Amino acid sequence: MIEISKNVKGLIFDLDGTVANTMQNHFLSWREAVLPYGIDFNAELFKSLTGKPRGATILRLNELFGTNMNPIIVGKVKGESFQKMINETKEISIVADVIRKYHTILPMSIGTGSTKNGAKKTLEVIKMSHYFNIVITANDIQNPKPHPETFLTCAELMGIAPKDCVVFEDGILGMQAAEEAGMMVVDVNDYFKMEFTI
Known part of the structure; x- marks a missing residue:
């Protein structure tokens, strides 16, 4: 205790x-959302971003990787992917x-x-x-x-x-x-x- x-x-x-x-599910849904942009979303990267809201995370990834991801579009993919797994929490x-x-x-x-x-x-x-x-x-x-x-x-x-x-x-x-x-x-x-x- x-x-x-x-x-x-x-x-x-x-x-x-x-x-x-929920962190394993968040991790997997982030990986799925940013993979089309060539980002290898690994555990180390995830840990460094934990606690940031969705939009802020995407903007930070844009800074780190020089990508131009739309926070609304990518955030929606991430959210939908996470929703599919939420009942297992x-x-x-x-x-x-x-x-x-x-x-x-x-x-x-x-x-x-x-x-x-x-x-x-x-x-x-x-x-x-x-x-x-x-x-x-x-x-x-x-x-x-x-x-x-x-x-x-x-x-x-x-x-x-x-x-x-x-x-x-x-x-x-x-x-x-x-x-x-x-x-x-x-x-x-x-x-x-x-x-x-x-």
């Missing part, structure tokens, strides 16, 4: 790769157990780079929707991770000072965002090993 400091007053969870084991038990343990004891929220529809569907599939009244997605903010806006919005809606919140994250950008927000961070990678297979 992941131990929580006694000082913590609010819990904030990233969704993909933290609460829901499982919870990440080590984190889901924390949610179950602290439900009704501490305020909790989700802070994700996913879209509102994507987050809603993922939470439904892993049967965790009822634990979260506050779900902040890419649709709710101006500045994605590593900017702290996602997590600061969660803290504000929970009515908890940022310094009293702990963020559960698997992505580098998300951890940077949490630290920037002045929050405590639990690196989920210390408890759960993500494997990417092609």
Whole structure:
């Protein structure tokens, strides 16, 4: 079980790769979407982009590879590919157990780079929707991770000072965002090993 400091007053969870084991499916759907543009979307590249919203990821890939992918068109392919796999999503038990343990004891929220529809569907599939009244997605903010806006919005809606919140994250950008927000961070990678297979 992941131990929580006694000082913590609010819990904030990233969704993909933290609460829901969606990362292999995201990885495969990104590979499918950018392969026609000659990009070998490998695990290392994926990890460096984890936490960025779809459009921002495509723009970054354009910068890295000199491509001219249309974020709307490529994003649609990625989204449709991911949707086909979404019903196979499982919870990440080590984190889901924390949610179950602290439900009704501490305020909790989700802070994700996913879209509102994507987050809603993922939470439904892993049967965790009822634990979260506050779900902040890419649709709710101006500045994605590593900017702290996602997590600061969660803290504000929970009515908890940022310094009293702990963020559960698997992505580098998300951890940077949490630290920037002045929050405590639990690196989920210390408890759960993500494997990417092609």
